[in-house]
Amino acid sequence: MTSVKTFVVSASQRSVEGVLSGAMTTATARRTPADKHDERRRALAESALQTLGDLGYARASLREIANNSEFSHGVVHYYFRDKLDLIVYCVRHYKATCVHRYDGVVADATTADGLVAAFADKLVETIVDEAPMHRLWYDLRSQSMFEESLREAVLQIDQTLEEMIWRVVSTYAALSGREPALTPHAAYGLLDGLFQQALLEHLCEREDVLDRLREQVRGLMPMLLQA
Amino acid sequence: MTSVKTFVVSASQRSVEGVLSGAMTTATARRTPADKHDERRRALAESALQTLGDLGYARASLREIANNSEFSHGVVHYYFRDKLDLIVYCVRHYKATCVHRYDGVVADATTADGLVAAFADKLVETIVDEAPMHRLWYDLRSQSMFEESLREAVLQIDQTLEEMIWRVVSTYAALSGREPALTPHAAYGLLDGLFQQALLEHLCEREDVLDRLREQVRGLMPMLLQA
DNA sequence: GAAAAATCTTGACAGTCGTCAAGGAAACGG
DNA sequence: CCGTTTCCTTGACGACTGTCAAGATTTTTC
Known part of the structure; x- marks a missing residue:
């Protein structure tokens, strides 16, 4: 049971594998594992941003964030090391679009x-x-x-x-x-x-x-x- | 057992009784009860401001605030209705000096x-x-x-x-x-x-x-x- | 289609939080 | 000096927190 949780390398992996999968099929969602992993992180982060914007940093608990998403509260620690890791990812993700x-x-x-x-x-x-x-x-x-x-x-x-x-x-x-x-x-x-x-x-x-x-x-x- | 806890009127009382006690004795600390009540509030607020400045609003618990003061954690609710009442009093007190x-x-x-x-x-x-x-x-x-x-x-x-x-x-x-x-x-x-x-x-x-x-x-x- | 890996759910844990009540200690008033 | 009021301590409560682990479920791989 070797867990994945490759937080650090996932970003670089995504770009590499994105090119490969793009060359394989035309537009079908042919996802590599690393790609899916990053996609989930992004989806979770976007949902978390909504809750964080509603409640603020202090009052937004991980359970509340998960409740307002399609995931259960345990999954947060599968994709993020801890709360801070999630928050920092969220705010970086937001910056990129803003x-x-x-x-x-x-x-x-x-x-x-x-x-x-x-x-x-x-x-x-x-x-x-x-x-x-x-x-x-x-x-x-x-x-x-x-x-x-x-x-x-x-x-x-x-x-x-x-x-x-x-x-x-x-x-x-x-x-x-x-x-x-x-x-x-x-x-x-x-x-x-x-x-x-x-x-x-x-x-x-x-x-x-x-x-x-x-x-x-x-x-x-x-x-x-x-x- | 009629508790005092006259949060609202204490300020106006203080000014009135302050004049009276001032006319009575020259410089001795002749305190009326209401005066002492306000003095404690101020002392607690000043100690709380210290802790709040160290930890921030979210992380400064009432227990921590009390620990850094000379009082026990229960006394906060004797002088303040709840945490918000304390915070607002603190920040107003700070404003007055700043x-x-x-x-x-x-x-x-x-x-x-x-x-x-x-x-x-x-x-x-x-x-x-x-x-x-x-x-x-x-x-x-x-x-x-x-x-x-x-x-x-x-x-x-x-x-x-x-x-x-x-x-x-x-x-x-x-x-x-x-x-x-x-x-x-x-x-x-x-x-x-x-x-x-x-x-x-x-x-x-x-x-x-x-x-x-x-x-x-x-x-x-x-x-x-x-x- | 079975074995293996990845993903997700559930439930529990050790803390901490604000709040409150019971009762002891101290100050006060007569 | 005693009764009363005020002041403060202690301990407890229910709720909530981040974190984690065990197991169920899904997906991937050969």
């Missing part, structure tokens, strides 16, 4: 003002549509101030978010024919502050939060460029 | 540049000296995105922090002979974003965090004023 959220507004922008408007609208849309995911993100980032085991993943994601924001700001600067007045780090910190503030107020069902955020972003962006 | 942190900076400032420098220094000092308290604050604010019962206190404290920041910004504008370019709300959001970012990095023991924050604040403040 980090290109603003690529469209960058690609489609033709004028500086148009970019700012589209960016502000997209931020508002994010708050409305993805509030649970983002409050989870802020929850985990706060937890990482206490739990060292979360820090590596949090810092890594923070870095990619900073780069995401910088793609917007630097494109905005180019379209304006001016130079940015801040570092990527500072630009991210400022915009993240406004976003977090608006998210909290939106969850508190305060009035005019979204319009105010739009206005704040439109007012801030020009300040990020040199005179 | 909200005037930058008043000295404002009062002593004679030039605009001097105010910015002193403000930036004070922010850095806060991160170094009060990191546990502030990560607790961010923890609770994140929790309030999930737990509605925390929101009232969080929003109220956020408001006072906004006013605290605005005292700095508006004084800075006056010393510069210019007008602020943002609302108090936006100014607080921006500075809070930078501060939170720096706090996390400081806890991760990253290099040059404090100098970078100082630099960022010095760069940001002029942007908050109209051209």
Whole structure:
């Protein structure tokens, strides 16, 4: 009874075997074991993200996560070493889908003002549509101030978010024919502050939060460029 | 056996009886019962804040809080209705002592540049000296995105922090002979974003965090004023 | 189609949690 | 100094937690 549980190598295995299976059959779901293993991990993680976004890190127990999925509570430890392994996998998985959220507004922008408007609208849309995911993100980032085991993943994601924001700001600067007045780090910190503030107020069902955020972003962006 | 537990009225009682006892004796600790009751609440809250700052909201149990105090774990429910009542009292108590942190900076400032420098220094000092308290604050604010019962206190404290920041910004504008370019709300959001970012990095023991924050604040403040 | 491996379910474990009640200890009032 | 009120300790409760192991079930392999 040699258990599999190849947590570490599964990612690399998947890519290799994915190519092989793809060459074998045309479109049929011909899955290698490692592929299936990863697929289950992803399905479990996606279901877990839903529960985590509803309850937060502290209140989301493994049993509750499993109950809201199609699996039983024991299966979590078959695919993940422990709770932290699941959480980190979840948040990394989420990052991968979230980090290109603003690529469209960058690609489609033709004028500086148009970019700012589209960016502000997209931020508002994010708050409305993805509030649970983002409050989870802020929850985990706060937890990482206490739990060292979360820090590596949090810092890594923070870095990619900073780069995401910088793609917007630097494109905005180019379209304006001016130079940015801040570092990527500072630009991210400022915009993240406004976003977090608006998210909290939106969850508190305060009035005019979204319009105010739009206005704040439109007012801030020009300040990020040199005179 | 009519228990006391007058949670609500204790604050108003304290002020009234405080005056009476003050008129009675000069400086002796002549305590009325209600006064002592409030004093115990405060002592317990201060000890709890220490533990909360160490462990965070989720991991700080009432037993742990009591263990780090001079009381036993049962006494918590004598002075507080439940855990939430304790937490909210703690965070409100902390706010009262924290909200005037930058008043000295404002009062002593004679030039605009001097105010910015002193403000930036004070922010850095806060991160170094009060990191546990502030990560607790961010923890609770994140929790309030999930737990509605925390929101009232969080929003109220956020408001006072906004006013605290605005005292700095508006004084800075006056010393510069210019007008602020943002609302108090936006100014607080921006500075809070930078501060939170720096706090996390400081806890991760990253290099040059404090100098970078100082630099960022010095760069940001002029942007908050109209051209 | 049987043997083997992988996958999943179930139930239990050792802790910890918030809460509460019974009763002892101390302070108070007369 | 005694009765009463206030204060605090101790121990217990039910519920919940992450983790794991044994066994049933499914899938794969030859």
